[in-house]
Amino acid sequence: MSNRFEGKVAIVTGAAGGIGLAAVERFAREGARVAAVDLADSALGRAVDTAKAAGGEAIAIAADVTHAADVEAYVAKTVEGLGGVDILFNNAGIEGLVCPLDEYPLEVFEKVMAVNVTGVFLGMKAVVPELRKRGGGSIVNTASVAGITGNALIPAYVASKHAVVGLSRSGAQTYAAEGIRVNAICPSPIDTRMMRSLEEGVSADDPEAAQELMKASIPAGRYGTPEEVAALVAFLCSDDAAFINGGVYTIDGAMTPG
Template structure:
């Protein structure tokens, strides 16, 4: 179907019509959009005027995200798509879907991930290892591989990959998660270097503990008898003394995807309540 012309993907806010949201007319993809950071970011991008394809392996969760409308004048549209980010054909399918419904994507939150097994390296099973690597690493790689050429052909765009505080440091009993999140940061830097000439910016957010379903599952995996103890332990180690909220992370992602930060690419942006500062 024919699509309306989109704003230039890498111009400053000076070209935004007065009264229009900053991302008006942009097409966006958010993976892992069924809950947590993905859902909050899908809503934040829509509130800024972007048209968002909410992608999740759980199609019902993706549809719930798409059905949740931000209470903002000029909010963008939404569509939902069920896809397994570890399957190259399904990744290509979500890129084709956003092009069909909203036009060429110039915004991409490459976010889908899983928490890992919380076992020592020696006790990590091959099944568990490959399960985490497939989602956290291969899923991010496949998303970049599919989206980067499309954005480059369109004249540019912006991508944010979801790394972690554990993209920057190690932790016991987290071999699978730490390895994949370090790799996500490496992929971010490669993609930023390769995309720069085509006007594609690629950055990586490195969240600390955030109050999401993934964090709750981690608390239960570490201490099934007393998950609240784990929550208190994480909070005690965070200078700001609390978990982050999905909305706080979503505001950062929206900023990183927005016009006006065109000189920022290849960065690891910590958002961890001060953990890496001490």
């Protein structure tokens, strides 16, 4: 394993979840010091331990990404604790409900937009001044295949992830001249808590059958793993991707080309 992030500091939001935790591990293993951000401190012990086991270091920061003050605080605490910021993996997200648009409760729609869109916006806004101080940096925003295709079952999630793609493209154009890169990733179903919840939402009676149906929509025949997503994120945040900016990267076992 290379040390692509030696001397770098990475913030990972949603660090207590499946993809976030894998990213903490990957960044730590490749030499970064990591600020692991999620809703509750209690859920972040595993991220800190995982970074340590990977031979690195992480600090835990409790924050709700929908609150501007919390977001400003997680960036400030990272600078205070780790000396600056080079990378933001803007990854916290929620799935909302499996429900057709005309029945979708407004309060759930607003909650999905708050976490998935406002949270990503606030993270970018707060971290850019710190990336500037380092002479550049990398932001990767977690969108989804739902950020580039429609889906009848999860309209709020689809809307929110399309917005994440828009924020990423706009950010890339705004900051490219300053050496700040912004890319979006679009995973297909990945084997985490979120898919268990969506499988339940599709068929509370038979979530396993729902899983089989979803797997059948992926030509690779399986869900992706959090580690596979973390590998893409690490590449996009590394100097290997120095000219990659404003990209929208599917990682989906050929789900979307069809």
